[in-house]
Amino acid sequence: MKDMTQDTDVLLSVRGLSKFYGARIGCTEVSFDLFPGEVMGIVGESGSGKSTLLNCMAGHLAPDCGEVLFAGRDGDLQDTLKMSEPERRMLGRTDWAFVHQHARDGLRMNVSAGGNVGERLMAVGARHYGAIREGAVDWLGRVEIAEDRIDDRPTAFSGGMQQRLQIARNLITGPRLVFMDEPTGGLDVSVQARLLDLLRGLVREMGLSAVIVTHDLAVVRLLADRLMVMKDGLVVESGLTDQVLDDPQHGYTQLLVSSVLQV
Amino acid sequence: MIELRDVSKQFVLHNQGSAVIPVLQGAALQVSHGECVALTGNSGAGKSTLMRMVYGNYLADAGAIVVDGVDLVTAAPRDILALRRQSLGYVSQFLRVVPRVPTLEVVAEPLLMLRVERAAAMARAEQLLGLLNIPERLWSLSPTTFSGGEQQRVNIARGFAYSYPALLLDEPTASLDPVNRAVVLSLIEEAKARGAAILGIFHDAEARARVCDRSIDVSDFTPKAA
Numbered sequence A: 001m002k003d004m005t006q007d008t009d010v011l012l013s014v015r016g017l018s019k020f021y022g023a024r025i026g027c028t029e030v031s032f033d034l035f036p037g038e039v040m041g042i043v044g045e046s047g048s049g050k051s052t053l054l055n056c057m058a059g060h061l062a063p064d065c066g067e068v069l070f071a072g073r074d075g076d077l078q079d080t081l082k083m084s085e086p087e088r089r090m091l092g093r094t095d096w097a098f099v100h101q102h103a104r105d106g107l108r109m110n111v112s113a114g115g116n117v118g119e120r121l122m123a124v125g126a127r128h129y130g131a132i133r134e135g136a137v138d139w140l141g142r143v144e145i146a147e148d149r150i151d152d153r154p155t156a157f158s159g160g161m162q163q164r165l166q167i168a169r170n171l172i173t174g175p176r177l178v179f180m181d182e183p184t185g186g187l188d189v190s191v192q193a194r195l196l197d198l199l200r201g202l203v204r205e206m207g208l209s210a211v212i213v214t215h216d217l218a219v220v221r222l223l224a225d226r227l228m229v230m231k232d233g234l235v236v237e238s239g240l241t242d243q244v245l246d247d248p249q250h251g252y253t254q255l256l257v258s259s260v261l262q263v
Numbered sequence B: 001m002i003e004l005r006d007v008s009k010q011f012v013l014h015n016q017g018s019a020v021i022p023v024l025q026g027a028a029l030q031v032s033h034g035e036c037v038a039l040t041g042n043s044g045a046g047k048s049t050l051m052r053m054v055y056g057n058y059l060a061d062a063g064a065i066v067v068d069g070v071d072l073v074t075a076a077p078r079d080i081l082a083l084r085r086q087s088l089g090y091v092s093q094f095l096r097v098v099p100r101v102p103t104l105e106v107v108a109e110p111l112l113m114l115r116v117e118r119a120a121a122m123a124r125a126e127q128l129l130g131l132l133n134i135p136e137r138l139w140s141l142s143p144t145t146f147s148g149g150e151q152q153r154v155n156i157a158r159g160f161a162y163s164y165p166a167l168l169l170d171e172p173t174a175s176l177d178p179v180n181r182a183v184v185l186s187l188i189e190e191a192k193a194r195g196a197a198i199l200g201i202f203h204d205a206e207a208r209a210r211v212c213d214r215s216i217d218v219s220d221f222t223p224k225a226a
Helices: A050-057 A085-093 A113-123 A131-142 A159-169 A189-206 A217-223 A241-246 A251-258 B047-055 B077-086 B103-112 B116-133 B148-161 B178-193 B204-212
Strands: A014-022 A023-034 A039-043 A066-069 A077-079 A096-099 A177-181 A210-212 A226-230 A234-240 B002-011 B017-031 B037-039 B061-066 B088-091 B166-171 B199-203 B214-217
Touching: A014 A050, A014 A131, A014 A210, A014 B103, A039 A050, A039 A217, A050 A066, A050 A177, A050 A210, A085 A096, A085 A159, A096 A159, A113 A131, A113 A159, A131 B017, A159 A189, A210 A217, A226 A241, A234 A241, A234 A251, A234 B077, A234 B166, B002 B047, B017 B037, B017 B047, B017 B199, B037 B047, B037 B178, B037 B204, B047 B061, B047 B088, B047 B166, B047 B199, B077 B088, B088 B148, B103 B116, B103 B148, B116 B148, B148 B178, B178 B199, B178 B204
Parallel strands: A039 A210, A039 A226, A096 A177, A177 A210, B037 B199, B037 B214, B088 B166, B166 B199
Antiparallel strands: A014 A023, A014 A066, A066 A077, A226 A234, B002 B017, B002 B061
């Protein structure tokens, strides 16, 4: 489907992205545009290629072909796959953020909670200790971690707290685009709810754009504006989240939606 | 404000022997500013399907569904989202919320999304919850644990928080006591008076007679068996 609105204010444009593992398909021919403030959900079962796609977009994996265009603050679209390594690293510290499924992949486990959050500020040039500490306290508060835990290491935190700390570490620098890989995976349902509520609030307040990979349809219904359904490396269906979930067109999506257990 | 032209819809169930279920064919209707139109027809005639198509929740196979100048059949997702934010409200029969979010926030959310000042949005939410007789001690709690009738009223308060120019109502008076039913009917009358175009499903015949200007029988759009 051709987008009716002009693509002048596109934030992220993915074109023909493909990745093969030898003869096996990782993901093929994925194209979509993401606009500022939009949240895109990607669902599919294990092995459908959703994580491969996310990692290709975020620059963690080199795709075999395709483009990942990102609008810099000057508004020009730049192919992030052709950037030099330092440029891409800078992007990863400023405009982009990546929330891993396992918090320990996104945190430094032997550094204090405050250090984890403050470190990101220092990476973009903050030098004043008081200001960094203040920023860290503010962000820990926003993700509901008490100030008196600031000097504790993440190893002393529960899984849900670690995940919230990872989110604080990622968002403190005010990124414009966040990639999330199963952000609520492996957490208790009650902890998930708290995290979802938090993420939704942050997305709205900061006008964040996000790409969220998950296999949990309830998560995308609450967080994502748009949805892509993947199977065997292909996007089989995409559209408005509630439309795809309530009136699925593709046989696979119909199966996925009807397989969810009702509570 | 709301216009349907030659709209058709069928469901294809790929995992059940690719069964094809035609639901609507040649559906056409118009709702003008300040008008309330009821969809009627037996259960299964396609009233809810039609309404969901107007909201962009179900896809149409053919035809045009134009609300406030946007054709939902061809519009991009983000244009439909913008339309829902600014022009098109929907009071469904079910409340779907993020757990843990307080009732006041749930009701004020449509206003907050439009960047209405927080204090003003909250004041409007309080006013509506009061009007719909939700006890004040519940306002700071999540509505997930409320009774069916209370959830329905929270849903209505949310749907009327912002003055949408076009509004879809799915059984707005179902499961309400007479007092709250009267409140909802007057909310609908107020919305009409300020010029909103309303399309609704009302099983409550008395309510329909009071607020609706005319009815459209959806069974007229039932595909004729070949």
